[in-house]
Amino acid sequence: MSNRISTSMLYQQSIASLQSKQASLARLQQQLGTGQKLLTAKDDPVGAGAAVGLDRALAELERFGKNGDAMRHRLGMQESALSQAGDIMGRITELTVRANSASLSDGDRKAIGIEITSLRDSLLEVANSPDGTGRYLFGGTQDGSPPFTRVAGSVAYGGDQTQRQVEVAPQLFVADTLPGSEVFLRVRTGDGRADVDAQAGNAGTGRIGSFSVADSTRWDGGRYRVEFGAEGAYEVRDAAGEVVASGTHADGDAIDVAGVHVVIAGAPAQGDAFEVGPAATRDVFATIDRLIGALALDPTTAPQRADQQNALQGAMRDIATAQAHLIDARASGGAQLAALDSADGLRDAQGVTIETTLSGLRDLDYAEAIAQFNLEKVALDAAQLSFVQMQRLSLFDLLR
The missing domain is CATH 1.20.1330.10 (f41 fragment of flagellin, N-terminal domain)
Structure with a gap:
């Protein structure tokens, strides 16, 4: 195999070198114009992929x-x-x-x-x-x-x-x-944990003054009923009807119901009862409607006034x-x-972190790019001068 050196071959090599250097210079000019070092994905495939992500x-x-x-x-x-x-x-x-x-x-x-x-x-x-x-x-x-x-x-x-x-x-x-x-x-x-209601149709003047869970360790969230007998006697019964406490009530006394202290004012009549149990849930509009209903009552007797007061007190708590x-x-x-x-x-x-990383991948280092541009320009000028000189030569000159 033999390699032939000819004027045409040298000419083509010089042209290719000039075109390559012009392309590098044009690329640097585009980078300087856009401020981006990644102009196409081929410039840095890995970096371009990371930038897209x-x-x-x-x-x-x-x-x-x-x-x-x-x-x-x-x-x-x-x-x-x-x-x-x-x-x-x-x-x-x-x-x-x-x-x-x-x-x-x-x-x-x-x-x-x-x-x-x-x-x-x-x-x-x-x-x-x-x-x-x-x-x-x-x-x-x-x-x-x-x-x-x-x-x-x-x-x-x-x-x-x-x-x-x-x-x-x-x-x-x-x-x-x-x-x-x-x-x-x-x-x-009620108070969010327990609630007390007077039995409908109570004949006495007993009113719920206040109540509170005084002993949380004893309050089990069950249902209890305070039933009154003659002369203020009362019994506290659980949900099964078993008597769990008893005593004699006086106006304003607090009755202990499984850790809940219920203050009852007035004089409950024989057969009157009050229910103590866990606080139920009710929509706020129904609570207001119950209050409006209590305000619309026309009590004429002491028991009716006590019933209205119990309704108003309950509404106020709710x-x-x-x-x-x-x-x-x-x-x-x-x-x-x-x-x-x-x-x-x-x-x-x-x-901020992502934009900083993107800047490192895409943004141009102007100082480095300008220095490279100057080097490429000098190299292009030298190549052009060399090409001009080469055009004046011929292999035939060596035969003389």
Whole structure:
């Protein structure tokens, strides 16, 4: 095999060298113009692939940020709605305390009942608060229509009991607004642990003054019944009807029922009874309706007045517990808002890290690029000069 050296071959090699150096110079000029060192994937296949993955991570963080903005809007609307609901319940509490005053007439109580009716309707409007985007705050995932409606004198819930979990940062989820069933329906009565009710049709003047779980170690959450006999004698019976305590009652005395101290004022008649048991759940609208019903009574006898006082006292306890329940709901929403702030910080930190890494992969080092550009330009100038000189030569000159 022999290699032939010719003028044409030298010419072609010089042209190829010039074209290569011009291409390198043009590439450097493009890098300097764009500020990017990765112009195409072939420049650095591994780096280009990594940059695409980091772009996707940044886009995901942006999506998480939009999720967080939507949740912050809805949770902020929930906070505002629950604040209004708390103000309404506070006003109802004030009116109930006033209605318990012995100096008020039946007409005064009925007037209070009218205002409380208006407040109940306002509370229903709050429960049906929209979020400003065509959805409703307290409908759970069935939030396309108002969740609460009045049906046959009571309030029905049309939403579901699901609380959305929305991802607002990688592997960090925030709960959406509470379903209305948790805010307005499942509300404890009494003091939240125990409750006391007077038996319907009591013939005496016995009134529930107050009660409290004085000894938590003895309170078992069972159902008990305080039955009165002649001359203030009473027996405490459990759910099976067994007598577990007995004694003689005097006006204002506290009766111990399995660790619950029940203060009964007035004089219960023989056959009167009071029920002690665990706090049940009732929707807040039914509690307000019971209060309105008690205010609408027209008592004419001492037992009827005692019955009204028991109803008003029970309503006042239930409304106070409902008010505390709303405060707990606000606290839950506040915790989610705090979680959103934490998610913002996490996304920002991750975004800075990703952008720094992307900068290292894509951004041009201008000092290095300019130095390389100058070297390539000198090399191109030298190659061009060499090519010009070579054009003047011929192999035939060597034969002379």
